[in-house]
Amino acid sequence: MTVWFVAAGALLLALxxxxxxxxxxxxxxxxxxLQLAGVIAGLALLVLSEALRRxxxxxxxxxxxxxxxxxxxxxxxxxxxxx
Amino acid sequence: xxxxxxxxxxxxxxxxGIVALxxxxxxxMASAYDRLHFVAPxxxxxxxxxxxxLVEESPSLIGIKAILAAVFVLVTSPVLAHATGRALWxxxxxxxxxxxxxxxxxxxx
Numbered sequence: 464m465t466v467w468f469v470a471a472g473a474l475l476l477a478l479x480x481x482x483x484x485x486x487x488x489x490x491x492x493x494x495x496x497l498q499l500a501g502v503i504a505g506l507a508l509l510v511l512s513e514a515l516r517r518x519x520x521x522x523x524x525x526x527x528x529x530x531x532x533x534x535x536x537x538x539x540x541x542x543x544x545x546x
Numbered sequence: 547x548x549x550x551x552x553x554x555x556x557x558x559x560x561x562x563g564i565v566a567l568x569x570x571x572x573x574x575m576a577s578a579y580d581r582l583h584f585v586a587p588x589x590x591x592x593x594x595x596x597x598x599x600l601v602e603e604s605p606s607l608i609g610i611k612a613i614l615a616a617v618f619v620l621v622t623s624p625v626l627a628h629a630t631g632r633a634l635w636x637x638x639x640x641x642x643x644x645x646x647x648x649x650x651x652x653x654x655x
Contacts, residue, residue: 466551466554466555466558467558469556470558470559470561470562470595472617473562473566474565474566476566477565477566477568477569477570478569479563479569480570480572480573481572481573483570483573484573484620486573487567489578491578492577492578492581492636494578495572495578495581495582495585495630496572496573496581496605498575498585498624498630499568499569499572499584499585500590502565502585502588502589502619502623503565503569503588505615506561506565506588506591506592506595506615506619507614508556508595508599509595509599509612509615509629510562510595512608513599513602513603513608515562518606518607518608518611521607521608521611521612522610522611524615525611525614525615525618528615528618528622529618532618532622534586535626535629535630536626536629539626539629539632539633540629540633540639542630542633542634543632543633543636543641545603545636
């Protein structure tokens with residue numbers, strides 16, 4: 464158990480408040496929680512790739528961050544029109 | 547525990563701590579606008595985590611990917627916050643309609 468695994472676990476735990484807000488709050492607030500969850504998931508994958516000493520896994524982190532950004536922009540755009 | 551490991555642990559703890567605080571703060575706030583304030587500071591956590599990876603691995607492929615991830619989060623977080631804030635405002639108040647004189651006070655002569 465290295466410090467990297469502990470950090471990855473802490474980052475995964477930080478996803479729980481985001482999940483709670485996504486489930487319980489209104490749509491507008493859930494979108495904001497989803498944005499933060501995307502960033503945290505990307506960072507957790509980066510830390511996990513370092514913890515596991517698997518360099519190619521860091522690509523997943525970049526892909527998650529990029530997809531999360533694009534998805535959040537789309538959600539924000541749809542949020543405008545669904546009011 | 548060497549100085550190198552201490553530096554890595556401190557950077558990692560700082561980064562993860564900031565991200566955890568952002569997550570907790572986002573969950574504790576009452577409105578969507580208040581919650582939005584806690585999305586952008588997560589980029590500081592991303593920078594610290596990338597710095598920890600760089601210190602651990604020195605310049606390497608994963609170090610470059612960590613820098614890329616941190617820069618990406620740093621650049622996109624304000625864009626995302628602005629886009630979401632604008633979307634929330636339009637959802638509540640409708641699309642802004644600006645005429646040629648809206649918001650401009652004209653003195654009568």
